[in-house]
Amino acid sequence: MLQINNLHATVADKPILKGLSLTINPGEIHAIMGPNGAGKSTLAYTLGGRPGYEVTGGEVTFYPRHCEEGQIHSGPTRQSSAEQGDSGLLRSARNDENGMDLLDMDPHERAASGLFLGFQYPVEIPGISNVQFLREALNAQRKERGEEPLSGGDFLKLAKEKAALLKMDMEMLKRPVNVGFSGGEKKRNEMVQMGILDPRLAILDETDSGLDIDALKVVGEGINAIMRTPEKAVLLITHYQRLLDYVQPDFVHILADGRIVKTGGPELAKQLEAEGYDAIMEAA
Amino acid sequence: MIALPTRRDEAWRYADLAALEALWPLPAPAAIMVPAGDTLSRAIASKGGVTQIELTLGKGASAAIHLLNGVGDYGRIELDVRLYEGADFTLDAVQLASGEQTMEIVTTVRHLEPNAKSRQTMRAIASVKGTVSYLGKVAVARGAQGTDSVQDVKSMLLDRTATANAKPELEIYADDVQCAHGATVGELDAGALFYLASRGLPPANAKKLMLQAFVAGVFDGAQDDETLTSAALAKLGEMV
Numbered sequence A: 001m002l003q004i005n006n007l008h009a010t011v012a013d014k015p016i017l018k019g020l021s022l023t024i025n026p027g028e029i030h031a032i033m034g035p036n037g038a039g040k041s042t043l044a045y046t047l048g049g050r051p052g053y054e055v056t057g058g059e060v061t062f063y064p065r066h067c068e069e070g071q072i073h074s075g076p077t078r079q080s081s082a083e084q085g086d087s088g089l090l091r092s093a094r095n096d097e098n099g100m101d102l103l104d105m106d107p108h109e110r111a112a113s114g115l116f117l118g119f120q121y122p123v124e125i126p127g128i129s130n131v132q133f134l135r136e137a138l139n140a141q142r143k144e145r146g147e148e149p150l151s152g153g154d155f156l157k158l159a160k161e162k163a164a165l166l167k168m169d170m171e172m173l174k175r176p177v178n179v180g181f182s183g184g185e186k187k188r189n190e191m192v193q194m195g196i197l198d199p200r201l202a203i204l205d206e207t208d209s210g211l212d213i214d215a216l217k218v219v220g221e222g223i224n225a226i227m228r229t230p231e232k233a234v235l236l237i238t239h240y241q242r243l244l245d246y247v248q249p250d251f252v253h254i255l256a257d258g259r260i261v262k263t264g265g266p267e268l269a270k271q272l273e274a275e276g277y278d279a280i281m282e283a284a
Numbered sequence B: 001m002i003a004l005p006t007r008r009d010e011a012w013r014y015a016d017l018a019a020l021e022a023l024w025p026l027p028a029p030a031a032i033m034v035p036a037g038d039t040l041s042r043a044i045a046s047k048g049g050v051t052q053i054e055l056t057l058g059k060g061a062s063a064a065i066h067l068l069n070g071v072g073d074y075g076r077i078e079l080d081v082r083l084y085e086g087a088d089f090t091l092d093a094v095q096l097a098s099g100e101q102t103m104e105i106v107t108t109v110r111h112l113e114p115n116a117k118s119r120q121t122m123r124a125i126a127s128v129k130g131t132v133s134y135l136g137k138v139a140v141a142r143g144a145q146g147t148d149s150v151q152d153v154k155s156m157l158l159d160r161t162a163t164a165n166a167k168p169e170l171e172i173y174a175d176d177v178q179c180a181h182g183a184t185v186g187e188l189d190a191g192a193l194f195y196l197a198s199r200g201l202p203p204a205n206a207k208k209l210m211l212q213a214f215v216a217g218v219f220d221g222a223q224d225d226e227t228l229t230s231a232a233l234a235k236l237g238e239m240v
């Protein structure tokens, strides 16, 4: 699904990622934990293509449609691929054996090919309603993939379904993006968006922070419902073990000083919680 | 004014004087009188050139003017407004300048008698080498107590080469008055643009959505709000 090889990145000329390598296969959930300032958000933003996060070395290859080319939701529909051929993006996406050079794509192209970024600090955008921008975003993704746009009615049905899954009031979805939302509501909104956009790979940056215990359970179950399938994968960035009680990771990595310094199974997260970063990193 | 203005004339300091020369001499300004107690609502989409309006609001009269300025090489809308006792004047305007367009709105609002209100809301966007300007003078006459005036001016620059001028000006000869004015010049929020892009919106769509939000509401309640709004949106679509 995703192969990161020796990634180096700078922010404002300051090296933050210093040779990070990581491979994620379809069906896997990976957790990344690490102290504040380790570079976790920088990794998420770099993979999302945020301007200002400059890649100075390494490669990232994305295989959004690994095993079932042309059949799954993000591939061209059989009809449209026969009728109108492929868009530029799909042509490169088609060559699944080689994957796509993620770093060479614009942020919206990364999204259209199946990448989703859950923000640590979701942005407030006054004057633009959630449903308005999500419908436009989803249809822009579909267009890029050579799919038909979703009608207003179908979109609203989908949005209602995902809002219900995350126990979010539909009225909130009609309000301007994240404006006046509490920290927890913003994170829930991120997951509703993920449900609507239905990505192949989700990178979730501290989606658990700002959530109370009940909301944590809802969000955890939402992540499982949306993303836990054999052809999808999740990269879960978190500080705490508690989200991992709901979303069981297959691998746990510790990120420190711009690199993965240790990898283990779910037990590593528990060990971290008990002993702290310092003890584990000294041993590493 | 008989002679062609120069840059030294305050009210013409940002004007496109070369374009003006071709239009000179200007016809007499349009005069609109709203009698005491009456109400006027007027929407104006400039087709370019110079539009001059002299508006007088009698005692207790009210007027709501909506302006869209964004067509032609040079578009200038001038409003000279006289407010008598208790009159209520609102002006809501959008200015859009792309390419090498120069768009400007120049207002003089004279609070001649007590307790009149004036509200001016300006939203302007300039791209490429476009220039948007607002010169707005509020003059409160001696004895015009209880005057309440607001000038809310926000401009957005889409390119480093574009220009926005905003100059609210107060001339107050009464002591019991409230005159608020604010002028900001900004650019599109990069964090918000990335957020929208990360959801799959191509840059032009994301920008258009944000610019739409920036001018949203200005034409609410206008006499012809759908025409003005769709003309503004069409122009915004060309600017991103």
Ligand SMILES: Nc1ncnc2c1ncn2[C@@H]1O[C@H](COP(=O)(O)OP(=O)(O)O)[C@@H](O)[C@H]1O
Pocket (backbone or CB within 6 Å): A011, A012, A014, A016, A034, A035, A036, A037, A038, A039, A040, A041, A042, A043
């Ligand atoms: N926009 C920025 N400008 C300068 N430094 C930054 C910026 N963003 C992050 N950094 C620095 O990069 C390092 C890693 O930050 P970040 O990726 O946010 O860490 P984490 O998410 O692991 O807490 C920190 O030292 C932080 O100060």
Ligand SMILES: [Mg+2]
Pocket (backbone or CB within 6 Å): A040, A041, A042, A120, A205, A206
């Ligand atoms: Mg972070």
